[in-house]
Amino acid sequence: MKSKEKSPVEITFSREHLETVGEVSSKTARIECHKVNVFYGEKHAIQDVSLGVGRNEVIALIGPSGCGKSTFIRCLNRMNDTVPGCRVTGEILMDGKPIYGEDVDVVPLRAQVGMVFQKPNPFPKSIFENVAYGPRIHGLVHTKAGLEEVVETSLRRAGLWEEVKDRLNHPGTGLSGGQQQRLCIARTIAVDPEVILMDEPCSALDPIATAKIEQLIDELRAHYTIAIVTHSMQQAARVSQRTAYFHLGRLIEVGETAQVFTNPRHQLTEDYITGRFG
Amino acid sequence: MSKSMLNPPKSSKTLEMVQASLPRRKRAERRFRLYGLLSIIAGLLFLVILFTSIVSNGYSAFYYTNIALDIEFDSSQLDPDGKREASVLAGADYDALWKAALSNLFPDVTERLQKRALNSMISSSAGDMLRGMVKENHKLIGETQRVWLPVDDVVDMLAKHKFDSDEADASARVKNQIEWLDRFEQEGRVKKVLNKAFFTKGDSREPETAGIWGAVSGSGLTLLVTLGLSLPIGMAAAIYLEEFAPRNRWTDLIEVNINNLAAVPSIVFGLLGLAVFINLFGLPRSSPLVGGLVLTLMTLPVIIIAGRSALKSVPPSVREAALGIGASPMQTVLDHVLPLAMPGMMTGAIIGMARALGESAPLLMIGMVAFIVDVPSSITEAATVLPVQIYLWADSPERAFTERTSAAILVLLLFLIVMNGMAVYLRKRYERRW
Numbered sequence: 001m002k003s004k005e006k007s008p009v010e011i012t013f014s015r016e017h018l019e020t021v022g023e024v025s026s027k028t029a030r031i032e033c034h035k036v037n038v039f040y041g042e043k044h045a046i047q048d049v050s051l052g053v054g055r056n057e058v059i060a061l062i063g064p065s066g067c068g069k070s071t072f073i074r075c076l077n078r079m080n081d082t083v084p085g086c087r088v089t090g091e092i093l094m095d096g097k098p099i100y101g102e103d104v105d106v107v108p109l110r111a112q113v114g115m116v117f118q119k120p121n122p123f124p125k126s127i128f129e130n131v132a133y134g135p136r137i138h139g140l141v142h143t144k145a146g147l148e149e150v151v152e153t154s155l156r157r158a159g160l161w162e163e164v165k166d167r168l169n170h171p172g173t174g175l176s177g178g179q180q181q182r183l184c185i186a187r188t189i190a191v192d193p194e195v196i197l198m199d200e201p202c203s204a205l206d207p208i209a210t211a212k213i214e215q216l217i218d219e220l221r222a223h224y225t226i227a228i229v230t231h232s233m234q235q236a237a238r239v240s241q242r243t244a245y246f247h248l249g250r251l252i253e254v255g256e257t258a259q260v261f262t263n264p265r266h267q268l269t270e271d272y273i274t275g276r277f278g
Numbered sequence: 279m280s281k282s283m284l285n286p287p288k289s290s291k292t293l294e295m296v297q298a299s300l301p302r303r304k305r306a307e308r309r310f311r312l313y314g315l316l317s318i319i320a321g322l323l324f325l326v327i328l329f330t331s332i333v334s335n336g337y338s339a340f341y342y343t344n345i346a347l348d349i350e351f352d353s354s355q356l357d358p359d360g361k362r363e364a365s366v367l368a369g370a371d372y373d374a375l376w377k378a379a380l381s382n383l384f385p386d387v388t389e390r391l392q393k394r395a396l397n398s399m400i401s402s403s404a405g406d407m408l409r410g411m412v413k414e415n416h417k418l419i420g421e422t423q424r425v426w427l428p429v430d431d432v433v434d435m436l437a438k439h440k441f442d443s444d445e446a447d448a449s450a451r452v453k454n455q456i457e458w459l460d461r462f463e464q465e466g467r468v469k470k471v472l473n474k475a476f477f478t479k480g481d482s483r484e485p486e487t488a489g490i491w492g493a494v495s496g497s498g499l500t501l502l503v504t505l506g507l508s509l510p511i512g513m514a515a516a517i518y519l520e521e522f523a524p525r526n527r528w529t530d531l532i533e534v535n536i537n538n539l540a541a542v543p544s545i546v547f548g549l550l551g552l553a554v555f556i557n558l559f560g561l562p563r564s565s566p567l568v569g570g571l572v573l574t575l576m577t578l579p580v581i582i583i584a585g586r587s588a589l590k591s592v593p594p595s596v597r598e599a600a601l602g603i604g605a606s607p608m609q610t611v612l613d614h615v616l617p618l619a620m621p622g623m624m625t626g627a628i629i630g631m632a633r634a635l636g637e638s639a640p641l642l643m644i645g646m647v648a649f650i651v652d653v654p655s656s657i658t659e660a661a662t663v664l665p666v667q668i669y670l671w672a673d674s675p676e677r678a679f680t681e682r683t684s685a686a687i688l689v690l691l692l693f694l695i696v697m698n699g700m701a702v703y704l705r706k707r708y709e710r711r712w
Contacts, residue, residue, distance in 0.1 A: 077602070079598065079601065079602065082597070082598070082601060084524075084525045085525075106604075107604050107605075107606050108604065109604075110601065110602060110603065110604035111603070111604035114602065114603060115598075115602040115603075117595065117598060117599070117602070119595055121593075121595035121596065121598065121599040122599070123596065123599060123600070123614055124596075124618065133600075133603070133605075133613070134603040134604065134605075137604070137605055137606075137609055137613075138604060184599070187599075187603060188602070188603060190603075191603050191604060
């Protein structure tokens, strides 16, 4: 956290400045967004957001409640399609291809861009079924042995295998909150996506479970691109390489995590991370 | 703002005022609970009155009085040629057999009117019963055997003490019959047997042969049609409206109309059925097929509304989870949402069915109120249903039909209790918490 005595001269942009500050594109960009606007009916939830998310990078999205960070990551796998009255304009490219194109099918997109939700939401089925469901519907494996293998590797990568290996046919909803969230992560990586979106994955968890998930995110970075929405600035500082600060539907500042937290260039970012609001 | 205003010193005055208001609040609370308790007691009381009245009126219909007579299967009467020809045996006068047995027992009854009163103690179906016995077993001819014969319904009422004494005094005929019945009883010739006819036969003009089986099978066939049509249609409609349909003016309109349909008086559906299914499509009148179609129209809104609320109660996180790993909308619904909503949908369907089972008004309009003796064996044959049967019997003048009405109500209530119990069981058994 920033110290109080930091001189305000380093703040170059005043609160009235609404253009994004910092380098929005990533050198190894996998997802590129250009001037994305989201409307919920009349409400303009996101305004002109441009942001790139790089390969094997964890990007943290921070900002006060209602600033549009969840809305933004839900655009990346088109989960906003399920919200009635939601309209998305602008361009989002995944590996150079637009994901909001006419001919884009959301099913393969969502298999490619997995999502972990705020509240752990395992299916009310067995632990095995929870993890096996994705590979099964996508036809990724055809044998029972193959399925068992996928389930085991996914649970291992989610750091849950040792805890649940003896009770795979117990209901997933019977696990503790932290275990449920790791089960959801295992379910997501069982489909072998390329990008994982996490919408405040630790908000319902205790500090120990949170530490486990954070460690897991760090390990997953080697294979996946991860975008994580968080309310905890410590968490953003711990797990991410880049940080994006949202404010009232606008992307205010993007930069290397260390830079954003120690040396923000926008007054609003400074206000937020020093706890003046939020 | 000064600090003392934000945190005023604790005053004992507040506490005093709270203490002072406590008795009043407690009284109000006790009164509130009492009102609730009283409502429940009132409700239960009415239920108890209803059940006692129906059970006390109806249970006696489940058994029937029989009288033993020593029947001489007189070969000169039945088979004068001695050839045992089927046509001759079938054409013989079997009523004469039990009439002869009766006059043997009461040789002093000779006056014509009295004799007629004596003969009317035995059910008119007794002759057919004896004919059946002889047909089964030719060896009976020439023998004398003690046979239990059903009595007439008036005598049955007498034996069950269902006649007011004033009424019995008024009629000399009934008076005589009471005397004779006492004599039968003294000789041990009276017994009460399970009223098989009530459970196995269709309707009849004679109370002693009137049964409920025709109405039960009519109800069963009608409900089968209703279930077969309304469950798939209702579930498909509920799933489409809740999970797939866009939210716009049209779906709002549909929703309003479904709610309206659920409130339409059922007799209107009966008129619709008469106009469309019978007059326009020419389907057979009085048939369970048409009855089932009409009840389907009536049950559909109930099933759709129950199904939609069951689907609505599935938490959206389940849908998000499935969609989030790339399940198609159909997979999401079939694999995750529907299994969770199923108990609720089934409960709604069973309650809808129970309502359909108890419905009579729309079926009157399509002719299921006709007097039908045969037990229906297919959905296109004329039939009646339990509630309509109750209506018909309640309208009959014979005293014996009063107890049959109550007995039929008991049977209907039994079915309803079983169905509602099933709904409760399903809800408890498969209810999930998340």
